[in-house]
Amino acid sequence: MNRQFQHNVLILLTPALASALLLAVWETWVRVRDVKEYLLPAPSAILAALVDDPGRFAEGARLSLQAAVGGLLLASLGAFILAVAMAHSRALERALYPPALALKVTPIVAVAPLFTIWFGFGLAPKVLIAAMITFFPMLVNSVVGLRSVDPRAHDFLRTINASKWQVFWRLRVPSSLPFVFAGLRISVPLSLIGAVVAEFLSGSNGIGQLILIANGDFDTPVLFGAIFVLAAMGILLTASVALVERKILFWHQSSVSL
Amino acid sequence: MSPESAVEVRHLSHRYPVGNETVVALTGIDLTVNDGEFVAVIGPSGCGKTTLLSIIAGLLPPTDGQVLVFGSDTRAAKQSQSLGLVTQDPGLLPWLDVASNVLLTLDITGPHDDAEEHVSELLNRVGISRFARYYPGQLSGGMRQRVALARALIHHPRLLLMDEPFGALDEISREEMRFELLQVWEQEQMSVVFVTHSIREAVLLADRVVVMTGQPGRVKDVVEIDLERPRTAALEDSPRYQSLLADVRGLLVSGTDRSDFVHAIPRGRR
Numbered sequence: 001m002n003r004q005f006q007h008n009v010l011i012l013l014t015p016a017l018a019s020a021l022l023l024a025v026w027e028t029w030v031r032v033r034d035v036k037e038y039l040l041p042a043p044s045a046i047l048a049a050l051v052d053d054p055g056r057f058a059e060g061a062r063l064s065l066q067a068a069v070g071g072l073l074l075a076s077l078g079a080f081i082l083a084v085a086m087a088h089s090r091a092l093e094r095a096l097y098p099p100a101l102a103l104k105v106t107p108i109v110a111v112a113p114l115f116t117i118w119f120g121f122g123l124a125p126k127v128l129i130a131a132m133i134t135f136f137p138m139l140v141n142s143v144v145g146l147r148s149v150d151p152r153a154h155d156f157l158r159t160i161n162a163s164k165w166q167v168f169w170r171l172r173v174p175s176s177l178p179f180v181f182a183g184l185r186i187s188v189p190l191s192l193i194g195a196v197v198a199e200f201l202s203g204s205n206g207i208g209q210l211i212l213i214a215n216g217d218f219d220t221p222v223l224f225g226a227i228f229v230l231a232a233m234g235i236l237l238t239a240s241v242a243l244v245e246r247k248i249l250f251w252h253q254s255s256v257s258l
Numbered sequence: 259m260s261p262e263s264a265v266e267v268r269h270l271s272h273r274y275p276v277g278n279e280t281v282v283a284l285t286g287i288d289l290t291v292n293d294g295e296f297v298a299v300i301g302p303s304g305c306g307k308t309t310l311l312s313i314i315a316g317l318l319p320p321t322d323g324q325v326l327v328f329g330s331d332t333r334a335a336k337q338s339q340s341l342g343l344v345t346q347d348p349g350l351l352p353w354l355d356v357a358s359n360v361l362l363t364l365d366i367t368g369p370h371d372d373a374e375e376h377v378s379e380l381l382n383r384v385g386i387s388r389f390a391r392y393y394p395g396q397l398s399g400g401m402r403q404r405v406a407l408a409r410a411l412i413h414h415p416r417l418l419l420m421d422e423p424f425g426a427l428d429e430i431s432r433e434e435m436r437f438e439l440l441q442v443w444e445q446e447q448m449s450v451v452f453v454t455h456s457i458r459e460a461v462l463l464a465d466r467v468v469v470m471t472g473q474p475g476r477v478k479d480v481v482e483i484d485l486e487r488p489r490t491a492a493l494e495d496s497p498r499y500q501s502l503l504a505d506v507r508g509l510l511v512s513g514t515d516r517s518d519f520v521h522a523i524p525r526g527r528r
Contacts, residue, residue, distance in 0.1 A: 150349045151349070152345050152347050152348065152349025153349035153350070153351060154349070155312075155315070155317050155343060155345065155349065156343050156345075156348075156349050156409070156410075157366070158315075158316070158317055158336070159315050159316070159317070159336060159341045159342070159343040159419070160336070160339060160341070160363050160366055160367060160413065161336040161337055161339060161366075161367070162366045166366055170351070170362065170365075170366070171351070174351070174353050251352040251353045251393055251394075251395055252352070252353075253395075
């Protein structure tokens with residue numbers, strides 16, 4: 001067994017052991033103290049709830065993930081396009097920044113019911129709410145990124161008569177990517193919040209609705225199951241972003257860890 | 259204007275506002291660089307030598323006066339791809355490997371049939387062919403500067419503009435790079451404007467050394483360097499070299515008040 005392999009095993013094994021230990025303490029405590037299940041179910045009871053109807057959780061996760069990822073992509077694309085305009089012109093930046101900021105500081109829970117009135121109970125309002133909550137961090141990071149061009153590289157391109165278009169694609173866009181990915185890391189958990197909040201308020205299908213129903217039924221094991229599924233979704237999304245980031249930003253110092 | 263001059267700077271001034279005040283970076287600059295000539299520009303920190311280079315490169319519009327590059331304004335020189343630029347911090351693109359960084363110029367200036375071949379030939383010439391697939395972040399400062407030189411030479415510019423290109427390098431790399439640059443210059447038959455704060459470097463490399471003084475930046479004097487070519491490291495022992503060195507040093511010391519000079523030279527540009 002070589003050292004690198006040992007190192008990898010250790011990296012995976014340590015947190016796994018820590019989690020196992022935590023669950024064991026939890027399980028023991030609930031059993032020994034005979035804690036009521038509706039207050040705090042044992043991990044075994046949560047697992048039983050998950051295994052009892054896995055399809056229900058999977059379907060909820062799929063719908064919520066769809067909304068979160070859809071919203072995140074929509075926001076990222078929209079924010080980047082707007083950022084290009086704002087990075088290009090200070091006047092546009094001054095004009096567009098206040099409404100963008102207003103959108104950010106408005107509590108999402110206050111706006112969500114309106115989206116249900118406008119767009120109904122389907123995927124659309126959920127995607128829009130997830131997009132709304134992730135739009136601002138993506139915008140700010142994209143603007144800063146598009147402006148963070150190495151002036152020396154820019155000078156060089158100008159002396160060889162590169163067009164604005166060439167400078168944009170060859171220099172500006174790649175330079176912005178570390179910032180765009182920083183924005184994505186912030187936005188991934190936000191997008192999940194957006195999706196779940198939308199489901200709370202509109203009652204449309206998804207993990208949020210599952211939580212709402214389980215809460216109403218005092219079905220705490222299912223409630224915990226939904227929370228675990230949600231956490232797993234967050235980890236999955238964050239890890240996916242980190243993976244893509246490491247592939248694309250191999251040249252940048254930030255691309256070392258999650 | 260004589261047709262053979264590469265750069266013709268006439269009555270050039272440059273001012274810029276800082277807060278409520280106006281800083282005069284350059285005033286009354288007259289300078290001619292002949293075709294094929296190697297001109298070094300030396301002066302204390304803040305004397306405007308980098309500003310002068312930026313104006314010649316067309317990166318900065320002068321406040322007053324005129325700059326002609328090969329007889330027309332710098333825009334035309336850029337359009338005909340006659341300029342090459344190497345700066346102290348070379349500004350390579352970190353997401354491209356060495357070969358792609360060098361190829362970038364050809365990508366931008368238009369299609370070339372034997373571009374790849376040309377790149378590998380040039381990398382070979384500046385001694386980095388082994389590193390063609392490396393990324394800038396994996397290279398030492400000296401290697402990166404060689405990449406910058408290759409990138410600036412790939413389209414055969416007629417005028418190479420260099421702003422303290424070896425300023426951030428260790429002494430051993432600087433020494434190597436100086437003579438490599440001279441070799442390339444002799445092969446390519448181009449003109450060079452070389453901004454430096456090293457007196458030795460200026461005298462060792464150039465045909466003429468333009469000595470500038472600061473606040474406001476102006477040309478103090480121009481020293482003809484009548485040392486034989488090709489220049490070698492052995493030249494540094496010759497009495498003629500030593501006396502030229504003393505001439506340039508003397509101009510720099512008298513060109514500014516002494517305390518400022520002592521302060522300005524070792525600190526470097528930044």
